[in-house]
Amino acid sequence: MAQAPINPAAAVADAAKIGTKMLTGGRLLGEMRDEDVQIATTPKDLVWKSDKVSLYHYRPLAEKRIGVPALICYGLIGRWTMTDLQDDRSLVRNLLNLGLDLYVVDWGNPSRADRYLTLDDYITGYLDDCVAEIARRAGVEKVNLLGVCEGGVFTTAYAALYPEKVNTLVLTITPVDFHADMVENREGHGFINLWTRSLEPEDVDRLIEANGNLPGEFMGAVFNLMTPMRSMMKYNWDMLEVVDDEKRLLNWLRMEKWIADRPDHPGEAAKQWLKDLYQQNKLVKSEWELDGRRVDLGRITMPVLNVYAKDDHIIPPATSRALGGKVRSSDYKELGLPGGHVGVFVGGKSQKLFAPAVAEFLQQHDAKPA
């Protein structure tokens, strides 16, 4: 087959275009300062702190329409800042604009000194303390819980252990059946589930024994394995696409900033996360124990809204949707959003659907009219 002829004029024009793009990109990057790349900027106040855990209360952006306050609970892998990445891609802002009274818990930056913290500490300890503080401040007995990913597991377990303290349970991209990745078995989906099962429990123990914690860098590498070619092209092809457009470049850098902020996972808690849940799948079987108490999903009787991402390669939908068959809630709803794991928070379509659905659900079950 003959090769198509090269048009010299077009080639020169193309080279000039790329050169201009590179020059503009270089100038933009050179002029940018770290303070230009801000995430999680929605105004909030620190209202409670214990050890490294901080509870923040967001300042209202609109008239309060939902009386029962809500707490956003992210996990220990990654950070809650994903829910407030930038002004026009912020679940937090969207919820505040819809009249929610909103709190968020930040677990801080666990160090080697925190290696003996367990998930019991986080769920029946710090999370319970946060709920108590919010209830005290708002003068209510129950709060709404908005759990995200691993934080969704925290709130699910909490709701099962303390149903009397939870008004509604809203879950987002939350794994419940850790072996349900095999239901659809989509290519490239559920690799963490498979990878964790390929290890023996003793491997996890020794990994933690040797490192103290589960390093954030380690989990980041595992995440990158899930999208191998995307990871390889990120800093050349992908970056070139956005580098000469200040707005798009800032969006891209904000996401980079969030990705780079990957705290270490406390060692003992990581053992529970990987062995009890990913390997032995105790949560969906209601066999998991915290503080000597069984986490019985059948005790979840409050209204539940379970939000999942239809193309989530990290938490495949079936692993989230398994909750439906386990709870005894009179109002269990599911909402499948377009996009992947992170797209739920930053995707254009998702922005329009997610927050309004949550606000409507909470309003329907608002025990304390605003």
Place this chain on the structure above:
Amino acid sequence: MSEYAKALTNFWSAQGKAVLDAQEKAARALTDNMQAMLSGRMPSVAEAPGDAGALTAELTQAGDALMQLWSAAGSLSTELASNMGKYVGGAKDDTATAVLERMLDPRQWMAGTGELDDVLARMAEGPRLADMWDLERRFARVMRAWTAMRRRALEHQGIALDAWMRAGRRYMEELAGHASADGHPLDRKRALALWTEVANRELLQTQRSERFLGSQRELIRNSTELRMAQQDLVEHFGKQYGFPTRSELDDVHRSLTEMRRELRRVRRALADAQAAAVPTPPPANDGPVAPAPRAPRRKATS
């Protein structure tokens, strides 16, 4: 400028230079670059210690096997480059060409797929302890663990390189199919997109294979053993000279965590007792407050 922004700027400058360099060389055949791969840094079996007996032999064997794979990958790379000329044409796109060149280079593949290996190696490779000659037994354990880990790492790289070769062959087949389907050669962007798709598929399949998972499991075990052997050596050294050791610090941290649990339990009990005796106080609004006590925690698992 922050270190973060500076690093990113430097990185981008380097990337930009690479793309501009590639533009200058655009007239040269892809073959040159593909063949240049063979001059890249090869895993060196000379790094293996000479006195580790059977382990060294296994390491050498793993190194030889990988050398053979690299050689085969080099041949395939040359063939790919030659076929690129046949099947890829259309409007010239220097960026796509540069990226495609990089992506089709097996060294890029190895750099991209080895991230977890690198992290494991960094986690395992602690301080170099060349001067600790008086601690032969512990030092030997470290060397054994290092040799075993290097061997596993070479085997694991072999699996990734094997996957690159499968992807390369499939890419050539699909490239020929795409080019002949509509009678026109693929342009550079479409050729790059096709490589991304084919390579991604192959990598994902490889990562889900028992061979890959088993190899990675062994690599994790070996890197963990290396780190523990190093810690054992350092503990021994620390004890001799009266320095605080990792184990002692862990003891302190364990005690601290347990004491905090106990403190929270007492606070919770106090608050419950007060709540039972006094009417509920009005809601407060300002400033952080001391944590409320809570129920007892279970102890750390082992």
